[in-house]
Amino acid sequence: xxxxxxxxxxxxxxxxxxxxxxxxxxxxxxxxxxxxxxxxxxxxxxxxxxxxxxxxxxxxxxxxxxxxxxxxxxxxxxxxxxxxxxxxxxxxxxxxxxxxxxxxxxxxxxxxxxxxxxxxxxxxxxxxxxxxxxxxxxxxxxxxxxxxxxxxxxxxxxxxxxxxxxxxxxxxxxxxxxxxxxxxxxxxxxxxxxxxxxxxxxxxxxxxxxxxxxxxxxxxxxxxxxxxxxxxxxxxxxxxxxxxxxxxxxxxxxxxxxxxxxxxxxxxxxxxxxxxxxxxxxxxxxxxxxxxxxx
Amino acid sequence: xxxxxxxxxxxxxxxxxxxxxxxxxxxxxxxxxxxxxxxxxxxxxxxxxxxxxxxxxxxxxxxxxxxxxxxxxxxxxxxxxxxxxxxxxxxxxxxxxxxxxxxxxxxxxxxxxxxxxxxxxxxxxxxxxxxxxxxxxxxxxxxxxxxxxxxxxxxxxxxxxxxx
Numbered sequence: 001x002x003x004x005x006x007x008x009x010x011x012x013x014x015x016x017x018x019x020x021x022x023x024x025x026x027x028x029x030x031x032x033x034x035x036x037x038x039x040x041x042x043x044x045x046x047x048x049x050x051x052x053x054x055x056x057x058x059x060x061x062x063x064x065x066x067x068x069x070x071x072x073x074x075x076x077x078x079x080x081x082x083x084x085x086x087x088x089x090x091x092x093x094x095x096x097x098x099x100x101x102x103x104x105x106x107x108x109x110x111x112x113x114x115x116x117x118x119x120x121x122x123x124x125x126x127x128x129x130x131x132x133x134x135x136x137x138x139x140x141x142x143x144x145x146x147x148x149x150x151x152x153x154x155x156x157x158x159x160x161x162x163x164x165x166x167x168x169x170x171x172x173x174x175x176x177x178x179x180x181x182x183x184x185x186x187x188x189x190x191x192x193x194x195x196x197x198x199x200x201x202x203x204x205x206x207x208x209x210x211x212x213x214x215x216x217x218x219x220x221x222x223x224x225x226x227x228x229x230x231x232x233x234x235x236x237x238x239x240x241x242x243x244x245x246x247x248x249x250x251x252x253x254x255x256x257x258x259x260x261x262x263x264x265x266x267x268x269x270x271x272x273x274x275x276x277x278x279x280x281x282x283x284x285x286x287x288x289x290x291x292x293x294x295x
Numbered sequence: 296x297x298x299x300x301x302x303x304x305x306x307x308x309x310x311x312x313x314x315x316x317x318x319x320x321x322x323x324x325x326x327x328x329x330x331x332x333x334x335x336x337x338x339x340x341x342x343x344x345x346x347x348x349x350x351x352x353x354x355x356x357x358x359x360x361x362x363x364x365x366x367x368x369x370x371x372x373x374x375x376x377x378x379x380x381x382x383x384x385x386x387x388x389x390x391x392x393x394x395x396x397x398x399x400x401x402x403x404x405x406x407x408x409x410x411x412x413x414x415x416x417x418x419x420x421x422x423x424x425x426x427x428x429x430x431x432x433x434x435x436x437x438x439x440x441x442x443x444x445x446x447x448x449x450x451x452x453x454x455x456x457x458x459x
Contacts, residue, residue: 009296010315010361034359041318041357042338054315058362083351107427108405109342112351113358194426 005041006050012059019170020145022055028167033057035079035118038110063117063172066090074176078117082129083108085116095176097185097203101132106195117171123161123228126197130157131223132187133174134231135203141173142166150175154221157228180217182208184291188284189223190276192267198224199268200276202256204288206244212293215239220252220281225262225273232256235281244289246282253281302363304329305373313360320344320355322363323370331371331400341429345401346370352408371400374407382448383407383441392441394432402428406442410449418443 013019023031032051034040035058043049057063063079068090076085085091086102105111105119105128119129120140133140133153141150142165153174156164165171179185189201201223209216218239220232235256242248262273297312304327311326323329323346335343337356344356347369374381380388383406393399402425409416409424416424421442430438 005316005318008315010298010359012361037359037362038339038357041359045337056359056362103423106339107342107354108408108424109345109352109354109427110339110357113348113353194423 004047005044006047008051008054010054010056012056014060016060016062016143016170016172017145019055019057019060020143020168022053023170024145024168026053031055033121033170035121036081036110036114037118038106038114039118039122039124057170058115068094070178072175073178076116076174076176078121078171078173079115080117082106082111082114082116082119086111094178095136097132097135097187098176101128101187101189104128104189104191104195116174120156120174121163121165121171123157123159123163124197125157125160125226125228126201126224127229128187128189128198128201128223130229131201131203131221133176134221134229135185135187135205135219136176136179137205137219138177139175140171141175142169143172144169148172154229154231159227179205179295180207182210182212182292182295183217184288184293184295186284186287186291188280188287190280200225200260200262200273200280202277202280202284204281204285206239206285206288206292208289208292213243215242215244220256220285222256222260222277225260225277227261230260232259232281234259239285244285246286249282249285249289252285253278256281298361300361300364302365303367305368305370315359315361317360318356319346319348319358319360319363319368322360323355323368329370329372333397333400335397336429341398341401342405342427343398343401343429345404345428347404347408350408350411352405369404369407371403374403381407382452383410383445386445386448387438387441390437390441390444392434392437394430394434398428398430402430402438406445409442410446414450414453415446416442 030052063077065077066088067075082102092099138153139150185205187203189198203221205219207217218236223229235252238252257274257278260277264270300311320334333343339357346355
């Protein structure tokens, strides 16, 4: 036997309420939620996690949806798979940055089974969806037996594999506001091979004024270069209120690079990752700008 | 505590009792004796264990067997029609697309899923669809060629069936 997953008891609730009731019965140490399990099972195989109870929510079909509301924007159920998001016509038309990101999340096999809610809840600082959700100013809805609350995507991941979710809560929905007029958004990750984890990833959103000359709003998100995905707020300020040029984007890249806090690991040094941020912010920012001009 | 797993594999219904920690690949190989599905890296990194679950290609080493309850699984053993190989299998042979053969089951299952969704993929689309599959003999070029050949064979077969 190859797999050394330790024994656990498994529950398969059919509704969110059933899942929440189960969750409230067991402590954080002994109980985990599993959706697609594309990250969790690896940790369980390595025995980094040995839950006694697993609540398998993959079968809760109420949480598997992608909807567009003209006023409220895009709503993605936590159990929508990466592949469903990648292929969704709604997302490809109005939120192409999300579909482009999903296309490079791991392999087709992982995307077919893994869910966006599972990915975000896992809290890996190198994950791809979180920085894109930060770029798009998304909100995450969390549900518990005592009610619902939402947090901004940028406040969701707190540290390595730690999120704002309380133990009695489930991440149930991702809410992405409609892009303002004259807005372009782009995301790129730099990885050693296609589909691999990012060494650094950058998302940029640029909104231009009515004449499409001045940058009226900018959001820059960085992934894999800190304990959690983050906004490069100082770099955003460089762009706001100005005519965006290559030089200005280069300056924003330099500032974002200084704001990031990558660490050296087996794949790349801290200096290398900072250089990636510097180059990617300029490059991705330029692409977001082109999209904003065409929007 | 074991739980009931009712599912269909290669067209046959099964009703088993498995421990919750059991992976889909373990049930296929150890309970059903379908050893064509390879259990390789065990960390979701190589796709040698790929099977088709309700029409979608997935990694059977990264799915709890009980999550396949009520679903249909297709493995490499379910492709051939008696002794006649599936056109994708024949294309892999004719294009020398496997060397040691260990990754081949997974490659062929991913090809099956790709061509069902996109019957005429470009080379780039093939590379994107197959990017999770590792071949340590590094026969990637021949695999790409076999997939293009398989696509053509399936198109021809479809046209012939349509003409009948």
